Amino acid sequence: MIQINELHKSYRMGSNELHVLKGINLDIKEGEFVSIMGSSGSGKSTLLNIIGMLDVAERGEYILDNVPIENLSEKKAAIYRNKFLGFIFQSFNLINYKNAAENVALPLYYQGISRKIRKEKSLYYLEKVGLADWAHHLPSELSGGQKQRVAIARALASEPKVLLADEPTGALDTKTSYEVMDFLQGINDEGKTILVVTHEPDIADMTKRIVQLKDGVIEKDTFVEQVRASEHV
Amino acid sequence: MFDLDRWREILQTINKNKLRTLLAGFTVTLGILIFTILFGMGNGLKNTFYEAFQDDAQNTIFIYPGFAKKPFKGFKENRRIEFENEDLDFLKEKFEGRIQHITARIRKGVTAKYKNEYGNYTVRAVHPSHQYIEQTDIEKGRYVNENDIKTDARIAVIGRLVEKDLFGNEDALGEYFNIEGIIYRVVGVFSDKGSGDREERTIYTPVSTTQLIYKNTEKIDQINLMYDINIGANGARKLSKEIEKELKKKHNVAPSDQNGIYVRNQIEDLEETLNVANVLQIIVLWIGIGTLFAGVIGISNIMVYIVKERTKELGIRKALGAKPSSVIGMILQETIVVTLLFGYIGLLIGNLILNSMGNKLEDWFITNPNVSQGTIIGATIILVLSGLIAGYIPARRAAKVKPIVALRDE
Numbered sequence: 001m002i003q004i005n006e007l008h009k010s011y012r013m014g015s016n017e018l019h020v021l022k023g024i025n026l027d028i029k030e031g032e033f034v035s036i037m038g039s040s041g042s043g044k045s046t047l048l049n050i051i052g053m054l055d056v057a058e059r060g061e062y063i064l065d066n067v068p069i070e071n072l073s074e075k076k077a078a079i080y081r082n083k084f085l086g087f088i089f090q091s092f093n094l095i096n097y098k099n100a101a102e103n104v105a106l107p108l109y110y111q112g113i114s115r116k117i118r119k120e121k122s123l124y125y126l127e128k129v130g131l132a133d134w135a136h137h138l139p140s141e142l143s144g145g146q147k148q149r150v151a152i153a154r155a156l157a158s159e160p161k162v163l164l165a166d167e168p169t170g171a172l173d174t175k176t177s178y179e180v181m182d183f184l185q186g187i188n189d190e191g192k193t194i195l196v197v198t199h200e201p202d203i204a205d206m207t208k209r210i211v212q213l214k215d216g217v218i219e220k221d222t223f224v225e226q227v228r229a230s231e232h233v
Numbered sequence: 234m235f236d237l238d239r240w241r242e243i244l245q246t247i248n249k250n251k252l253r254t255l256l257a258g259f260t261v262t263l264g265i266l267i268f269t270i271l272f273g274m275g276n277g278l279k280n281t282f283y284e285a286f287q288d289d290a291q292n293t294i295f296i297y298p299g300f301a302k303k304p305f306k307g308f309k310e311n312r313r314i315e316f317e318n319e320d321l322d323f324l325k326e327k328f329e330g331r332i333q334h335i336t337a338r339i340r341k342g343v344t345a346k347y348k349n350e351y352g353n354y355t356v357r358a359v360h361p362s363h364q365y366i367e368q369t370d371i372e373k374g375r376y377v378n379e380n381d382i383k384t385d386a387r388i389a390v391i392g393r394l395v396e397k398d399l400f401g402n403e404d405a406l407g408e409y410f411n412i413e414g415i416i417y418r419v420v421g422v423f424s425d426k427g428s429g430d431r432e433e434r435t436i437y438t439p440v441s442t443t444q445l446i447y448k449n450t451e452k453i454d455q456i457n458l459m460y461d462i463n464i465g466a467n468g469a470r471k472l473s474k475e476i477e478k479e480l481k482k483k484h485n486v487a488p489s490d491q492n493g494i495y496v497r498n499q500i501e502d503l504e505e506t507l508n509v510a511n512v513l514q515i516i517v518l519w520i521g522i523g524t525l526f527a528g529v530i531g532i533s534n535i536m537v538y539i540v541k542e543r544t545k546e547l548g549i550r551k552a553l554g555a556k557p558s559s560v561i562g563m564i565l566q567e568t569i570v571v572t573l574l575f576g577y578i579g580l581l582i583g584n585l586i587l588n589s590m591g592n593k594l595e596d597w598f599i600t601n602p603n604v605s606q607g608t609i610i611g612a613t614i615i616l617v618l619s620g621l622i623a624g625y626i627p628a629r630r631a632a633k634v635k636p637i638v639a640l641r642d643e
Contacts, residue, residue, distance in 0.1 A: 049637050052552075054552065081553070093552075107554055110553060110554040110556075
């Protein structure tokens with residue numbers, strides 16, 4: 001699903017150059033549940049941003065679902081993001097003046113789907129994350145865990161190939177974190193490819209493969225025995 | 234533009250951020266309001282000018298004698314020029330084809346009396362043609378006619394206010410009253426709206442009667458004539474030049490003497506006055522456009538701020554697949570909608586104020602201030618254009634929002 005070869009990225013900070021990614025090689029198959037770990041500054045967020053087409057690599061190859069991602073114009077990036085990827089953020093990033101259902105429907109709006117189908121789909125995915133009763137509530141009326149579940153529903157609504165989650169549990173307590181991971185595991189069980197960036201080992205243990213980043217290179221890449229989140233809830 | 238979903242998006246954004254929208258729109262409302270009122274006032278000023286001229290027929294020429302300032306053909310300087318009946322006949326004959334109506338006018342300040350009531354009025358001794366030149370409306374009875382001239386009839390046509398002053402509630406028609414000791418019979422009452430009270434305190438008498446009573450002369454103060462409108466503005470100018478030339482020759486006034494004989498052509502006066510009014514309106518228009526522009530800059534500033542405030546939202550939208558064109562379109566359309574909406578509010582309030590003013594400002598030379606349909610259409614186009622200008626910079630800024638920057642956690 002995702003193939004990355006010799007990926008490099010550096011940032012210019014005044015006169016010195018900061019080499020963040022120093023040749024990343026990564027191959028992720030369909031249906032995998034991968035966590036990218038590393039201390040801050042290891043380059044894990046940069047890698048995720050490049051995979052999410054929010055940032056561009058300097059050098060190297062990135063192929064997503066057999067489509068080489070290169071020479072991205074902003075328009076093309078927007079179309080690819082919309083078609084291939086679903087995003088989950090640490091700070092949820094819901095639009096605060098739109099209710100839960102409208103937030104979930106937003107990526108569908110940018111796909112040009114009709115209003116009626118958008119409504120049906122957004123309700124379907126809200127039900128999937130157990131928030132059908134909260135469809136008409138604003139984000140400010142939801143708890144942190146509920147907000148993240150709305151965000152997951154939104155990421156799923158566009159039926160992406162890959163879910164990208166950047167510290168999805170970073171702003172949540174342990175119990176709520178496990179609930180969210182339980183959802184993600186359920187979605188992965190249905191066959192969706194998921195990529196999670198985290199620095200919490202217990203969260204990483206709930207995925208199936210852990211990629212350790214250090215100083216811009218992959219230090220360790222191991223398949224692990226998945227810990228089911230439901231056992232801890 | 235006609236994407237229903239886009240409209241829903243925009244209406245929702247506006248609806249959910251009322252205060253922000255209100256702030257953005259306020260400057261536009263104010264700008265348009267001031268524009269409308271200034272423009273309406275300008276129109277009111279023009280209306281006053283028009284009305285002042287509409288009272289009298291516009292294809293008229295007034296001719297009156299003055300003092301010849303230059304010696305000519307053995308005649309002394311500072312000589313008083315006077316017109317007599319034969320001057321009128323001379324013009325009538327000479328310019329027969331071009332003159333439609335011609336009348337003499339003799340003006341006297343008089344005291345008129347009826348029973349115990351009396352007052353000071355202006356008598357104008359005229360020919361019947363005067364009615365057409367002055368556009369006098371007869372309310373009852375009749376005007377001076379040819380027969381009155383022939384018989385030196387002691388009749389008078391009095392203004393509406395003369396009747397009111399002297400006769401009170403009585404009907405003046407057919408009654409006899411006294412002008413400077415001479416008894417006249419009232420044969421008509423006239424009104425002259427738009428010229429003010431002074432005009433309606435005038436008394437018309439036959440020119441021959443007045444000449445007979447006042448020392449039996451042939452003298453007349455002034456000749457007014459109405460020319461055939463088909464000769465056009467240039468024809469009218471030519472006609473007044475020719476009249477001046479002929480009369481100067483007849484009265485031995487040097488052709489270069491500016492003061493001997495005055496020939497005033499209404500059309501020239503009208504053109505001059507309207508030019509002044511137009512210049513005034515252009516000045517007003519520029520002030521209005523300046524105000525409008527200040528409004529546009531205001532809304533543009535606020536939109537820039539709004540885009541900054543919405544950076545995160547725009548980043549989310551882009552991360553979810555919004556194309557740059559979609560973001561630009563959204564911001565631009567939102568600005569236009571806000572500009573139009575609040576502009577119309579300003580237009581509406583401005584119109585209401587203008588309408589409520591009505592003719593209350595007549596004393597300040599502003600009659601019926603208003604803005605025309607054409608101006609409203611023009612204002613709409615200006616509004617949409619200003620919306621585009623105001624929205625362009627913020628929209629471009631919005632399109633440049635990098636999702637990765639926007640979504641960075643604080």
